Amino acid sequence: xxxxxxxxxxxxxxxxxxxxxxxxxxxxxxxxxxxxxxxxxxxxxxxxxxxxxxxxxxxxxxxxxxxxxxxxxxxxxxxxxxxxxxxxxxxxxxxxxxxxxxxxxxxxxxxxxxxxxxxxxxxxxxxxxxxxxxxxxxxxxxxxxxxxxxxxxxxxxxxxxxxxxxxxxxxxxxxxxxxxxxxxxxxxxxxxxxxxxxxxxxxxxxxxxxxxxxxxxxxxxxxxxxxxxxxxxxxxxxxxxxxxxxxxxxxxxxxxxxx
Amino acid sequence: xxxxxxxxxxxxxxxxxxxxxxxxxxxxxxxxxxxxxxxxxxxxxxxxxxxxxxxxxxxxxxxxxxxxxxxxxxxxxxxxxxxxxxxxxxxxxxxxxxxxxxxxxxxxxxxxxxxxxxxxxxxxxxxxxxxxxxxxxxxxxxxxxxxxxxxxxxxxxxxxxxxxxxxxxxxxxxxxxxxxxxxxxxxxxxxxxxxxxxxxxxxxxxxxxxxxxxxxxxxxxxxxxxxxxxxxxxxxxxxxxxxxxxxxx
Numbered sequence: 001x002x003x004x005x006x007x008x009x010x011x012x013x014x015x016x017x018x019x020x021x022x023x024x025x026x027x028x029x030x031x032x033x034x035x036x037x038x039x040x041x042x043x044x045x046x047x048x049x050x051x052x053x054x055x056x057x058x059x060x061x062x063x064x065x066x067x068x069x070x071x072x073x074x075x076x077x078x079x080x081x082x083x084x085x086x087x088x089x090x091x092x093x094x095x096x097x098x099x100x101x102x103x104x105x106x107x108x109x110x111x112x113x114x115x116x117x118x119x120x121x122x123x124x125x126x127x128x129x130x131x132x133x134x135x136x137x138x139x140x141x142x143x144x145x146x147x148x149x150x151x152x153x154x155x156x157x158x159x160x161x162x163x164x165x166x167x168x169x170x171x172x173x174x175x176x177x178x179x180x181x182x183x184x185x186x187x188x189x190x191x192x193x194x195x196x197x198x199x200x201x202x203x204x205x206x207x208x209x210x211x212x213x214x215x216x217x218x219x220x221x222x223x224x225x226x227x228x229x230x231x232x233x234x235x236x237x238x239x240x241x242x243x244x245x246x247x248x249x250x251x252x253x254x255x256x257x258x259x
Numbered sequence: 260x261x262x263x264x265x266x267x268x269x270x271x272x273x274x275x276x277x278x279x280x281x282x283x284x285x286x287x288x289x290x291x292x293x294x295x296x297x298x299x300x301x302x303x304x305x306x307x308x309x310x311x312x313x314x315x316x317x318x319x320x321x322x323x324x325x326x327x328x329x330x331x332x333x334x335x336x337x338x339x340x341x342x343x344x345x346x347x348x349x350x351x352x353x354x355x356x357x358x359x360x361x362x363x364x365x366x367x368x369x370x371x372x373x374x375x376x377x378x379x380x381x382x383x384x385x386x387x388x389x390x391x392x393x394x395x396x397x398x399x400x401x402x403x404x405x406x407x408x409x410x411x412x413x414x415x416x417x418x419x420x421x422x423x424x425x426x427x428x429x430x431x432x433x434x435x436x437x438x439x440x441x442x443x444x445x446x447x448x449x450x451x452x453x454x455x456x457x458x459x460x461x462x463x464x465x466x467x468x469x470x471x472x473x474x475x476x477x478x479x480x481x482x483x484x485x486x487x488x489x490x491x492x493x494x495x496x497x498x499x500x501x502x503x504x505x506x507x508x
Binding site for chain 1: 305308309310334335337338340341342344345346348349350351361362365410414
């Protein structure tokens with residue numbers, strides 16, 4: 001009997017945990033909305049957070065984008081050779097970097113760098129009573145800790161991802177002229193062939209939603225953390241896993257609804 | 260009455276921590292709350308400045324029902340209540356001076372010079388000069404605790420809540436913290452609630468001592484009444500005798 005009931009119980013517990021997390025997440029979102037008006041508390045932290053979340057993420061994003069661009073160019077050439085004109089390498093690198101790989105890969109990488117860092121910092125503050133201390137000193141901890149991070153993430157992810165897209169295209173171009181017997185005019189011709197400014201708007205919008213996701217999920221798991229060092233570890237891991245999953249779901253959702 | 264908890268109940272999941280706890284603290288009075296580990300002493304203290312809301316019951320501070328306050332009125336009341344955390348809860352990304360200044364920055368009309376002055380005074384009061392620019396990780400446990408105390412008293416609050424202020428301190432520092440608690444009460448008329456395990460300290464600083472046991476105030480009395488209590492649970496705690504507790508149960 002236990003063998004039958006155990007999975008049912010497990011499923012029930014997991015469902016309750018998810019419903020409870022969604023409920024707490026919704027409550028935190030409402031509180032964050034309310035805390036927006038406390039500009040005096042989140043305002044001074046916005047620029048430092050934009051630097052920490054955005055500017056400091058640029059090297060990682062550029063590194064990933066550069067190698068993505070190289071691989072894309074080589075693989076496109078490998079696929080097209082003998083069947084499709086090689087200038088289509090420029091089209092594939094540009095289109096793929098802008099629409100998909102720039103935002104998604106960078107978003108996933110930043111869910112590790114930014115999400116984990118936010119979650120562990122806020123979770124440590126929670127378990128060491130620093131959040132209680134903030135409250136006891138008449139601060140609104142959500143305005144102080146959560147709001148500037150979420151705004152900074154929403155504003156800076158598009159900037160970082162735009163740079164990553166540019167780097168990916170430049171890396172693809174350099175690879176094309178260095179390794180693929182493709183001249184610059186051919187690469188540019190391919191790049192311009194299917195270029196649409198709407199794609200850039202789409203990528204930037206999508207990136208902003210990834211920024212909101214990564215910072216909100218990190219803040220949520222950090223803020224609701226319990227249980228000492230183990231809890232901090234759990235909050236960090238969950239942030240990376242959940243924000244990566246949401247990024248992939250959002251990626252598909254925006255593609256289905258906006259393209 | 261300046262602090263009053265009326266029939267406060269609080270549970271975390273299945274665990275019922277407070278089960279009808281009642282406490283009244285007069286203005287200027289120092290009340291120590293004693294009790295075994297895990298009895299809910301810190302939980303009850305967090306109700307006093309609204310960090311936790313009771314499941315049932317009322318919490319009154321300075322004429323306000325703090326468990327029903329939200330937003331600005333809650334912050335307004337909290338500015339009158341200093342809180343000394345068990346493990347100091349200093350902000351580890353800030354220097355000691357910045358930590359002590361944090362609460363002061365929420366007081367309207369204080370200039371940077373006023374804040375710096377009050378930070379210096381608060382640190383001097385806890386005998387912690389010359390560490391302004393150091394980070395909490397660079398200080399010893401006792402120094403961190405004193406810095407936490409400085410952060411609370413810098414606000415010049417009408418109420419001070421101490422969560423085990425002397426645990427882990429050396430005898431000299433412990434006596435200094437006791438003196439400071441007494442001074443805050445005698446000279447500045449601060450109303451204090453002190454959570455402690457240290458009976459010598461409780462006898463020295465308290466006007467009254469309350470024992471929290473199984474979620475309720477088991478006994479309340481002056482230090483002498485507690486010292487002479489015939490209640491086996493109180494005697495077990497005061498004398499450090501587990502056998503009395505077994506007899507009582």
